[in-house]
Structure formats: C-alpha cells, structure tokens
Amino acid sequence: MPPDHPLTASHRPYAQASFQRISRRRLRACHECDLVVSLPPLRAGEKADCPRCGHTLVKRHFRPAQRSLALAISALIALMMAVSFPFVSFQVGGIGNRIELTQTATSLIGFDQPLVAIGVALTIVVLPALYLCGVIWLQIGLLQKDPLPFSRGIARSLAHLHPWMMADVFIIGALVSLIKVAGMAQIELGLAFWAFCLFAILLLYTTQSIDSDWMxxxxxxxxxxxxxxxxxxxxxAQQMTGCPTCGLVNRLSPAGRGQCQRCGERLHARLPQSLQRTWALLAASVIMYIPANLYPIMTTTTLGQSTPSTIIGGVIELWQMGDWPVAAVIFVASVVVPVGKLLALAWLCLMVGRSHELKGVTRTRLYRITEFIGRWSMVDVFVVAMLVALIRAGALMSITPGPAALAFGAVVVLTMLAATTFDPRLIWDSPSSRPARNAQGNV
Known part of the structure; x- marks a missing residue:
C-alpha cells in the first residue's frame, strides 16, 4: 500500500476535506455527495468516512486476500453441499415429498412460471456461485502477486453482482414456509438446509471481507x-468524478463523460437521465403492484378443495390462525417495504434541486435505507417457490403458484433498479451546482 497523506491518529477513521492543494495521491470523490477528500493512512479494522454525508469510502481489513479467499472457498463448499443433499421433506396422511434446493426453482417451470424460476435460481445459486468463483480467482492472483487473466473485468463485476445475491433472504422465506406448513404436516430438515444456512452466513462475511481499495x-x-x-x-465543480467501481478520481470531457484510467468503467458527472429513468421504473413498479395484489399469489388445494390466496389475504389468514410473527414478516416484506420504497424514491426525486446541506444528510440516509431494504421483498416470492416445490401430494394437499408471483417479482426487480438508477449526488446539487464550501462544518 502506498504511503498516505499524514494525519494524526485521532483522525484516522475519517477522510480529510481541507481547502488546499495537497498531494494527488489517495484522493477520493464520495459516491453519494461528490465531495473530494484525501484518505488518511488506515490500519486493519479502520475505515474512512466522508466528512460531509458519512458514506464509508474505504474499509481496511487484516490480510484481506487470505481472509476473502478462505471465506469464499468455505462458502462455495457449503453451497455445493446445499445443492447435493436433500433440503427438506414433509409427510402428511402417509404421503410425503422430499426436495432438493434446486427444485425450488425447477418446480416453477412445470407451472408455467419460467421467469420466476430463473429469478429464484439466479439469486440463490447461480449469481452467488459466480461471485465466489470470481473472488477466489482474484485473491489467488493477488496472493501470487501476479494477477490472473481477466482479473480487472472480474473485479468490476463483483460490485454489480452484490445486490442481486439473496441467499439470506431465501433463508427467511424458507423459514416462513416451514412455519406455515408445520401445523399441517410433519417437517424434516435435511443436511442441505443447514449447509445452505452456513452458506448464507459465509457469503455475507465474504462480501464484507472484500477490501476493494487494497484490491x-x-x-x-x-x-x-x-x-x-x-x-x-x-x-x-472541477469537471471530475470518482469511479464508482475502483474509486479513482478522473477528469471528464467537456460533455461530462469519460472512462476510468484504472478499471475502464464508463464515467459520467451524474448518471445519464437519472430522474427520468427512476420515474419510469417507479411508474412501472406501481403498475405491476396492482395485479400483484389483485391476483392470487398461490392456490392451496386441501382434500380436493382449492383456495386461492392473495398477498393481503395470506397475511390475514396467518393472523387469524395465530401466526402473528409470520404474518408480520409477510406484511412488512410484501406491503410496507415495496410501498415505502416507492414513496421514498418518489419523494427524493421531487426534492432534487431543493436540497439544503443540513437536510442532505437526512435524505442520503433515507436513500441508503431504501436501497438496502428493497431486496427483502423477495421473501414472498421465495415462500411461493418453497411451498410449490415441497407441497405436492395431489388432491390431498398441494400448492400451485398464482399470476401474482410474477407480478410481485417484477415489482421487486423494478424497485431495485429504480434505486440503482437514482443518483444520490443529485440530493446535494443545488440548481447552480455550487461547491460544498461548508463541508467541514457538517461532519
């Protein structure tokens, strides 16, 4: 690691925002408020936060390559175990069924839900496996001090894959499904279930162990x-921007465009048509949210009698049965989170150009929360995938997916894309795009 701009030990956790020409080494432009800062020297376990908005610019880890490699290999082994052994089984009235993890996706294809099946397979198995293989490939090259071929492209891809890996969300969905079934049938958890739980934890630690600045x-x-x-x-204000992938500060062309000289990422002063794209995706989300609530998300057949269930209807039924915690989880994930995200992003879009320095911190925090919680709405889709694969006992008891499953999955994807296309730096831009003169006063 190169020598950093010297700071006193008490200032190590924070980035420096002085108003003088300093060394051109270790400069960063915050991805959320666009302030240019100088990174302090960091030891293992320390991080540098933007003094204006509080966004974490760099987080240093102890032996980052060894740590990430060990976690990634362990997570990949756990994933292979999760897809190789029985996941869960149930038995009722002498009839039962046992499924493997991959059947939560493949079973949906048989019910004419290929798009939902692809989404489930990608988010819980395919993308996490690609991510882990990419981490292993990178860290082996870094430990050898000779990066392997395609390392830069793989490193760029890691950040783009991260939001779409939902192993932890699937675990919650699986638990909700099993709690719903436990009162009607005997449930037995297989080795793959515990392996997948371990995999979800290791995957989370792997993503947190990546020291992108060092890498x-x-x-x-x-x-x-x-x-x-x-x-x-x-x-x-200086006709520059920070690369969202590797962090390097680059100069832009007069048109406000460029390419990172270190990682090759395309750069823009602000994301092109950020507000227009966000509004379009929000409108599409609202449109898809209507059939997601009007149509049944699944149909339950018990003793030859079929009962369709909507999202709200399922919440009410769980509440009446006394499963209040499960009902609360489904209500929050399927109603509160998507509606709250739609309202929050719409409000942020309306407030662009009207921001004030003091209010910018609050709005940026709202954006972070909105971006973080969006993926958890997939719980309901995973519940449907789990139950459809598991409960297949013919006329005695079976569950089939409804048309709302695809519509609600589309809502989740569209709202996540809306959060991605919204540029949080717009929150801090005034109509005249004035420089941040009072940055230090807002730490």
Missing part, C-alpha cells in the same frame, strides 16, 4: 488524481 491498488496500482484537484469541493 484495486494491488491489481493496477493507483494513478495520481488529475493535476489541480482540490479537496473540500465537489468533483463536478
């Missing part, structure tokens, strides 16, 4: 920031 320096060094870069001001 990119080890892969491609760190070119100096453009000459004349000033800290304490926004990058846009």
């Amino acid at each position: 990119w320096f080890s892969l491609a060094g760190e070119p100096l920031a453009p000459e004349g870069t000033r800290t304490g001001e926004t990058a846009q």
Whole structure:
C-alpha cells in the first residue's frame, strides 16, 4: 500500500476535506455527495468516512486476500453441499415429498412460471456461485502477486453482482414456509438446509471481507488524481468524478463523460437521465403492484378443495390462525417495504434541486435505507417457490403458484433498479451546482 497523506491518529477513521492543494495521491470523490477528500493512512479494522454525508469510502481489513479467499472457498463448499443433499421433506396422511434446493426453482417451470424460476435460481445459486468463483480467482492472483487473466473485468463485476445475491433472504422465506406448513404436516430438515444456512452466513462475511481499495491498488496500482484537484469541493465543480467501481478520481470531457484510467468503467458527472429513468421504473413498479395484489399469489388445494390466496389475504389468514410473527414478516416484506420504497424514491426525486446541506444528510440516509431494504421483498416470492416445490401430494394437499408471483417479482426487480438508477449526488446539487464550501462544518 502506498504511503498516505499524514494525519494524526485521532483522525484516522475519517477522510480529510481541507481547502488546499495537497498531494494527488489517495484522493477520493464520495459516491453519494461528490465531495473530494484525501484518505488518511488506515490500519486493519479502520475505515474512512466522508466528512460531509458519512458514506464509508474505504474499509481496511487484516490480510484481506487470505481472509476473502478462505471465506469464499468455505462458502462455495457449503453451497455445493446445499445443492447435493436433500433440503427438506414433509409427510402428511402417509404421503410425503422430499426436495432438493434446486427444485425450488425447477418446480416453477412445470407451472408455467419460467421467469420466476430463473429469478429464484439466479439469486440463490447461480449469481452467488459466480461471485465466489470470481473472488477466489482474484485473491489467488493477488496472493501470487501476479494477477490472473481477466482479473480487472472480474473485479468490476463483483460490485454489480452484490445486490442481486439473496441467499439470506431465501433463508427467511424458507423459514416462513416451514412455519406455515408445520401445523399441517410433519417437517424434516435435511443436511442441505443447514449447509445452505452456513452458506448464507459465509457469503455475507465474504462480501464484507472484500477490501476493494487494497484490491484495486494491488491489481493496477493507483494513478495520481488529475493535476489541480482540490479537496473540500465537489468533483463536478472541477469537471471530475470518482469511479464508482475502483474509486479513482478522473477528469471528464467537456460533455461530462469519460472512462476510468484504472478499471475502464464508463464515467459520467451524474448518471445519464437519472430522474427520468427512476420515474419510469417507479411508474412501472406501481403498475405491476396492482395485479400483484389483485391476483392470487398461490392456490392451496386441501382434500380436493382449492383456495386461492392473495398477498393481503395470506397475511390475514396467518393472523387469524395465530401466526402473528409470520404474518408480520409477510406484511412488512410484501406491503410496507415495496410501498415505502416507492414513496421514498418518489419523494427524493421531487426534492432534487431543493436540497439544503443540513437536510442532505437526512435524505442520503433515507436513500441508503431504501436501497438496502428493497431486496427483502423477495421473501414472498421465495415462500411461493418453497411451498410449490415441497407441497405436492395431489388432491390431498398441494400448492400451485398464482399470476401474482410474477407480478410481485417484477415489482421487486423494478424497485431495485429504480434505486440503482437514482443518483444520490443529485440530493446535494443545488440548481447552480455550487461547491460544498461548508463541508467541514457538517461532519
């Protein structure tokens, strides 16, 4: 790691935002408020936060390559066990069924739900496996001090894959499903269930162990920031921007575009048509949310009698049966989260251009929460996938997916894309895009 700009030990956890020309090494433009800062020297376990909005710019880990490699290999082994052994089984009236993890996706294809099946398979198995293989590939090259081929492209892909891996959400969905079935049948958890729980935990630790700042320096060094870069001001005011992938500060063309000289990522002063795209995705989400609630999300057949169930109807039924915790989980994930996310993003879009420095921190925190919680709405889709695969006892007891499953899955994807297309730096932009002169006063 190159020598960093010297700071006193008490300031290590924070990035420096002075108003003077300093070394062009270790400069960063915050991805959420666009303030240009100088990173302090960091030891293992320390992090540097933006002094303006509080966004974490860099987080240093002890032996990052060894740590990430060990966690990724362990997680991949756990995933292989999860897909190789029985996941869960049930038995009722002398009739039972045993499923493997992959059947939660493949069973949906038989009920004409290929898009939902693809979404389930991608989020719980395929994308996590690709992510772990990418981490292993990168860290082996870094430990050898000779990056393997395609390392830069793989490193760029890791950040894009992260939001779409939902193993932890699937665990919650599986638990909700099993609680719903436990009162009607005998449930037995297989080895794969516990292996998948371990995999979800290890995957979470793997994603948190990635030290992207160290990784990119080890892969491609760190070119100096453009000459004349000033800290304490926004990058846009200096016709620059920070790369969202590797963090390097780059100069933009007069048209506000460029390409990162370290990782090759396309750069823009602000995401093109950010508000228009966000509004379009929000409108599409609202449209899809209507059939997601009007149509049944699944149909339960018991002793030859079929009962369709909507999202709200399922919540009411669980509440009446006394399963209040499960009903609360489904209500929050399927109603509160998507509606709250739609309202929050719409409000943020309306407030763009009207922001004030003091209110910018609050709105940025709202954006972070909105971005984080969106994926948890997939719980209901995973509940349907789990029950459809498991409960297959013919006229005695069976569950089939309804048309609302696809509509609600589309709502989740569209709202996640809406959060991705919204540029949080717009929160801090005034109509005149004035520099942040009072950044230090808002720490």
